[in-house]
Amino acid sequence: MSTIYYSGLRSATSVLQCLLNMTEKLLVTQIFDDPYSRSFEENDNKFILRTCNSPITSLSESPTSTCSYLDPRPIGYPDARFETALSENLHCTICSCVLNDPVMCKNEDCFCRGCISKHLENEDTCPTCNDELTVESLANAPLILRKLLSEQRIRCDHHDRGCQEIVQLGNLASHVAVCGKAPVVCANEECSSEINREDQARHESEECRFRKVKCRNCKEMHTMVQGIEARLDGLCTNVKNLNTSVDEMKTGLAQIENRFETGGNQSLNADRQREEVDNEINTARSDHATKVDPGSDFSDKKIPTEHAYVVAGGFGYHGNLLNSVEIFDKTNNSWIELQPMKKCRADASSVVYNGQVLVTGGTPNGENILSSMEQLNHNPNQFVPPFWSTFPVNLPQALAGHRSVVYNDKMLIIGCYGHTGSENVIYEIQLKFPFTTKILAKLPSSIPVNGCGVTLANDKILIFGGVHYNLATDKVTMYDITNNEFKELAPLPYKVCHMATVKYEGNVILACGSDRYCYSNAYVRNTIIKYNVETQRSTMVPPVRLRRSRCCAIVDGHSLVVMGGSSYNGVPIDLVRKTDLRSPAWECLPSLKTARKEFIAAVV
Numbered sequence: 001m002s003t004i005y006y007s008g009l010r011s012a013t014s015v016l017q018c019l020l021n022m023t024e025k026l027l028v029t030q031i032f033d034d035p036y037s038r039s040f041e042e043n044d045n046k047f048i049l050r051t052c053n054s055p056i057t058s059l060s061e062s063p064t065s066t067c068s069y070l071d072p073r074p075i076g077y078p079d080a081r082f083e084t085a086l087s088e089n090l091h092c093t094i095c096s097c098v099l100n101d102p103v104m105c106k107n108e109d110c111f112c113r114g115c116i117s118k119h120l121e122n123e124d125t126c127p128t129c130n131d132e133l134t135v136e137s138l139a140n141a142p143l144i145l146r147k148l149l150s151e152q153r154i155r156c157d158h159h160d161r162g163c164q165e166i167v168q169l170g171n172l173a174s175h176v177a178v179c180g181k182a183p184v185v186c187a188n189e190e191c192s193s194e195i196n197r198e199d200q201a202r203h204e205s206e207e208c209r210f211r212k213v214k215c216r217n218c219k220e221m222h223t224m225v226q227g228i229e230a231r232l233d234g235l236c237t238n239v240k241n242l243n244t245s246v247d248e249m250k251t252g253l254a255q256i257e258n259r260f261e262t263g264g265n266q267s268l269n270a271d272r273q274r275e276e277v278d279n280e281i282n283t284a285r286s287d288h289a290t291k292v293d294p295g296s297d298f299s300d301k302k303i304p305t306e307h308a309y310v311v312a313g314g315f316g317y318h319g320n321l322l323n324s325v326e327i328f329d330k331t332n333n334s335w336i337e338l339q340p341m342k343k344c345r346a347d348a349s350s351v352v353y354n355g356q357v358l359v360t361g362g363t364p365n366g367e368n369i370l371s372s373m374e375q376l377n378h379n380p381n382q383f384v385p386p387f388w389s390t391f392p393v394n395l396p397q398a399l400a401g402h403r404s405v406v407y408n409d410k411m412l413i414i415g416c417y418g419h420t421g422s423e424n425v426i427y428e429i430q431l432k433f434p435f436t437t438k439i440l441a442k443l444p445s446s447i448p449v450n451g452c453g454v455t456l457a458n459d460k461i462l463i464f465g466g467v468h469y470n471l472a473t474d475k476v477t478m479y480d481i482t483n484n485e486f487k488e489l490a491p492l493p494y495k496v497c498h499m500a501t502v503k504y505e506g507n508v509i510l511a512c513g514s515d516r517y518c519y520s521n522a523y524v525r526n527t528i529i530k531y532n533v534e535t536q537r538s539t540m541v542p543p544v545r546l547r548r549s550r551c552c553a554i555v556d557g558h559s560l561v562v563m564g565g566s567s568y569n570g571v572p573i574d575l576v577r578k579t580d581l582r583s584p585a586w587e588c589l590p591s592l593k594t595a596r597k598e599f600i601a602a603v604v
Contacts, residue, residue: 079098116135310338321346323340339385347400374388414463427440464531465495492510497514499513499525512526512549513549551565562578566597
């Protein structure tokens with residue numbers, strides 16, 4: 001917008017005469033014919049020519065909507081966007097809108113930075129005080145003015161698209177960057193539809209007529225059929241081997257019967273041999289059956305089927321390795337012992353896949369490390385007890401101290417230590433046929449993986465804290481699975497390792513932990529952090545009563561449950577505490593049947 005100053009003019013007649021004389025240079029035409037073309041304001045015996053986007057019916061009338069120098073877009077913020085009417089002192093004298101990035105001249109006349117910069121392209125004086133002014137001589141507006149502006153409540157840029165948010169002006173940019181009503185263009189080829197950001201995923205995958213749909217009857221089905229055929233071939237081979245064994249046993253039984261018929265003096269030996277053969281037949285028929293301890297009482301108890309808490313393995317008192325399993329029945333408010341795992345496992349990792357708990361790796365005796373996986377098969381019938389079976393694929397190597405998440409039918413393993421030391425890699429294991437395994441990414445050496453906390457948020461893996469040279473860190477790192485990129489996020493409020501980490505809505509809960517790897521001189525915490533993934537801000541939840549590390553936590557609805565762990569001297573504990581994250585107040589739940597630390601916990 002061009003601004004022209006006319007000095008010494010005292011009446012509207014003089015202004016009009018001057019304008020007529022400058023018609024050829026400025027191309028100012030139809031001042032009164034076009035209601036949207038020009039307006040005049042008197043300011044210290046000077047007149048300012050402006051361009052407005054609202055009708056002007058007289059020379060004394062001032063524009064009521066956004067104005068800008070020959071630019072249809074406002075540089076300042078329109079008054080209509082604010083929750084309340086603002087003082088004229090917060091308005092730019094050029095565009096008549098609320099100041100945007102305010103700057104001032106030496107006499108402290110304030111303008112939008114964009115407005116005054118545009119003005120100074122053609123002029124070299126202040127439009128208010130008429131003193132000499134250049135872009136270089138502009139100064140930032142006083143801090144108190146900027147703070148006052150940042151506290152004003154303004155509607156979102158996308159209010160006309162349906163966003164009802166009203167935020168402080170200082171937070172406007174961060175809100176607009178993630179606003180669900182922001183316009184985006186469909187990424188599908190040949191589609192140029194403009195949609196809201198919050199509707200993009202649904203539009204591109206479900207509604208867009210240009211979306212790509214995979215045919216289930218082509219290559220994918222062919223691969224599936226090949227897998228089924230291979231597994232059937234294996235089953236047929238096993239059946240043939242079993243039939244051969246049964247035939248051999250029948251032959252042996254027939255020989256024993258013949259010997260029994262030869263005389264009474266051989267009857268005792270025949271009975272014994274028949275008994276041995278019968279035992280062999282029964283053994284052959286039950287090779288794949290899970291052994292059940294006759295003294296255990298889990299088989300005749302009613303097993304909860306929905307939202308039950310399962311804990312397994314870990315270290316018990318005096319460093320004893322555990323394979324015991326417990327499940328918490330919320331209906332009866334009690335812990336029930338389940339069939340133990342096939343092997344003792346401490347410092348293992350677990351995920352829930354297709355409703356079943358999958359436990360991976362760990363140490364069985366404090367020295368060796370396992371590469372096998374076990375699956376807890378949970379039957380919908382509450383009177384049929386769950387049972388453990390070996391998962392049909394192993395880890396890429398024996399691992400312990402690792403963290404696992406499930407993403408698109410694949411298990412991602414982050415950080416670990418094996419027989420060769422620490423493994424700064426992320427492994428990817430496909431959890432369905434053909435069970436392929438590969439290294440997805442290598443972790444930068446600056447990211448501590450020992451004793452860290454890991455969780456999955458959409459297609460991002462978040463890594464919290466961890467141990468670096470025996471001391472805890474406050475680092476937070478994000479790994480973008482899609483783009484294969486690592487990014488440092490805002491740190492935690494304190495350094496921590498060996499804490500429990502669990503996802504809650506748009507936040508990550510970090511419970512308890514310690515400030516170093518070993519127990520000697522370690523400061524064990526009872527504090528709870530709620531880390532917002534979007535804003536990267538940490539807020540504190542009221543602490544749990546007992547300090548602990550190497551514990552487990554689960555989220556059930558809005559409830560946070562913290563279980564077991566080790567006290568400041570490394571002794572395992574059995575205490576269980578629960579709180580509602582909406583109105584935190586801790587309450588006691590029944591203690592675990594077995595005190596344990598470095599175990600696994602899951603909700604099934």
